Amino acid sequence: MLDVATYWIFILILPVISFLYASVGHGGASGYLALMALFSFAPEVMKPTALLLNLFVAGIAFYHYYKEGYFNRKLFLSFAITSIPMAFIGGMIIIDASIYKKILALLLIFAILKMLNVFGNEKSKVKDIKIWQGLLVGAIIGFFSGLIGIGGGIILSPVILVLHWGKMKEAAAVSALFIWVNSAAGLIGQLSSGASLPNEAFIFVVFALIGGFLGGYYGSKKFNNKSLRYMLAFVLILASFKLFLI
Template sequence: MGHWEIFLLFLIIAFVYSSVGFGGGSSYLAVLAMYSLPYQEIRLTALICNVIVVVGGVYIYIKNKQISWKKVLPITLVSVPMAYLGAILKISQETFFLILGITLIIAAILLWIKTETKNEEKVSQESKSAIVRNSFLGGGIGFLSGLVGIGGGIFLSPLLNLMKWDTPRKIAATSSVFILVNSVSGIFGQLSKLSVDIDYFRILSLCLAVLIGGQIGSRMSLKWNPLVIKRMTAVLVLVAGINVLTKYW
């Protein structure tokens, strides 16, 4: 595999993100976008790596009963088919990189914003209007996720924080589930129209990197500051977004 440094970068990203309960999909995409790789491979790789890293976190959230399914289901049920539709939509490489660049810049802004969330004791029940709103929100982010090749948590989590949707823990759990189901849906969409130019050895190598990094990070439980991680990611994603726009547009 050419560009062996990508393997190391993916391992480090998975290690850091898994230690604070994140997936790291946006950073995988940001790194891959800086190399002249087939855009279909970029999307598929980021989605598979997302699943590998986040599935352990989802299991822990479910085991610890930290997921409010009544609030999660309206978001995810609509997002899954929309992510698949976004993944199978035929777009040119130029259009993909244009959308990717804009998406990364918007994501960087959302990641940088510091938000206050609900207190554990002040969480209210979902109203019917809130369920409809959450469904539309999940569907829109799901479609964009499938189109670009991310799980969508990079958009969902900051928006839910801005909306004071729930406690930080519940938002993190919801985002993990959202990332997992949308990544799986996006993978199925990508597999339905793969190109022969895809380097499967490179994809498997990067999957191994995030598996190693993710397993080590999740077991070490380091005391990283989530805000610092978010803002470091924001800078990386912003640079990648600007680089994509200047390179391909």
């Protein structure tokens, strides 16, 4: 449990993270997990809480990007067919806390690179994705999404851009819905295996929604704030180091 002062510091940082992630079409689970790691939350609390927040923030992000016409249904289905059942299976698996923290630390590197816009150079020519490629990528990302407590968008977006399967806004829209379905499947898997949400979880949702709504709105309209992204990348780096050391 956090003391009152620490609790409010956590609460006030939460919408900043959801704002930045929603602005690029993500739910923010890797950011929430990093923040909870810095505040020494237990892994069994971190995973379901991050997925719950993902459901709401990714849903809002998807709404804004869909409204602007960036959603590619075919590209989304290529990944989602296998990611949903694998996220459920991953969510049912309970792993040792120390192993969990090391895997999460590695996955945070994707989030750091994404926030630093390393994968941000889109190509004018887009390639068609082959069915087997989408199914394989979806299955792998889906499994780790449920296992770690992320939606998988922070991994999927770079993959889409690096392999030229879509442009930035298209990748953001597809990732947002991908995150939502994986978060739902992963959370159901975790709850069915005995995990539970903390009493404060829905308070966290309210604050995350504030940042998520604004981030999704401005992100879908070509918003880009480099200084804020660098700040978030710094927070993720700190969390990654802490996870490696504990």
